[in-house]
Amino acid sequence: MSGNSSMRTALGRVKGHGASGEGTGHFIASRVTAIALAILGPWFIISAALTMRDAGYGSALEFVAQPLNSVGLILLLVIGLYHMSLGMQEIVVDYIHKPFGKFVLLLLNALGPLAIGAAAIFAVLRVNFGA
Amino acid sequence: MASANSADNRPLSPHLSVWRWHATMASSIFHRATGVALYAGAIGLAFWLMAVAAGPDVYTPLGVLLSEWYGQAALYILVGCLAYHLANGVRHLVFDTGAGLKPADADMTAWFAILFAFVAPVGLWALLSFGK
Secondary structure, eight states: OOOTTOSSOHHHHHTTSTTTSOOHHHHHHHHHHHHHHHHHHHHHHHHHHHHOOSSOHHHHHHHHHSHHHHHHHHHHHHHHHHHHHHHHHHHHHHHOOSHHHHHHHHHHHHHHHHHHHHHHHHHHHHHHHOO | OOOTTGGGGSOOSSOGGGSOOOHHHHHHHHHHHHHHHHHHHHHHHHHHHHHHHHOHHHHHHHHHHHHSHHHHHHHHHHHHHHHHHHHHHHHHHHHHTTOSOSHHHHHHHHHHHHHHHHHHHHHHHHHHHHOO
16 A cells, blocks of 8 residues: 555545455355345255254154255355345444444454354254264 | 534434434344344244254253244244345345336335235235135
C-alpha cells in the first residue's frame, strides 16, 4: 500500500474500485454455493423426513449410514456451512459497527463453522466406519 | 434534539419507522432473518449428527425431544425458513441476470416466496401424512 506520500490524489486512488476493490469472489462463492444448496436442501428435508418416520435411534442410523445419504450430508455440511458463513459475514459488516465487536464476531463466524463442520463430518464417518 | 454531538444522532437511512412496509422490503429482511435461523438450524443438524454417532444413549432423549409437539413445530418452522430462503434465493439469482426487477414483477415474486414459506411445510406434512 502506498502511503499518503503518493503523488496521486485520494480520489484517483479509489476511483473504479467500488468500496474496497474486492468482493467479486465473495459474491460468486455465495451464488455458486446457493445453486448447490437449492438441490441439497430440498433433497435433505424430503429424504430425511421420509426415512425417519419415528424418533427412534434405528431410523436415524438407517438414514445417516446409507452411503448416498452420507455423501449428501457431507456435501450439505461443507457447502451449507460455507454459504452461511458468507451470509453472516455480510450481516456482521452491515450491522455491527464497533470495531472490537465486529472483529470478534467475524472471527467466530470464520472459525465456528469450520470446527462444527469438522466435528459433524467426523460424526458421519464414525457412523459408517465405527468407533 | 440539537445538542453538541447532534451529528451522531442524525437519523440513519433507511428510515424504517416512517416507511410503509411493502413486499419487496419485507422479502429482503426475511431473507436475512431466515438465513440467521438456518445458521442455527445447520448447527443443530451438526449436533444431531454427533448425537447419532454418539449412540442410542445420547440420541434417544434428543429423538424424544424432536418428536414432541415443540420439537416438531421447530422443525417445521425451519422447513418454512428453508423454503423461503430457497424461493427468495432463486429470485435473487434471477435478479442477478437483470430480469424481474420491474416493481410489479419484484412485488409478485416476493409474495410468491412468502407464500412458498407456508406452502412447503404444509406440503411436507401432507406428504408424510397421506403419502404412500
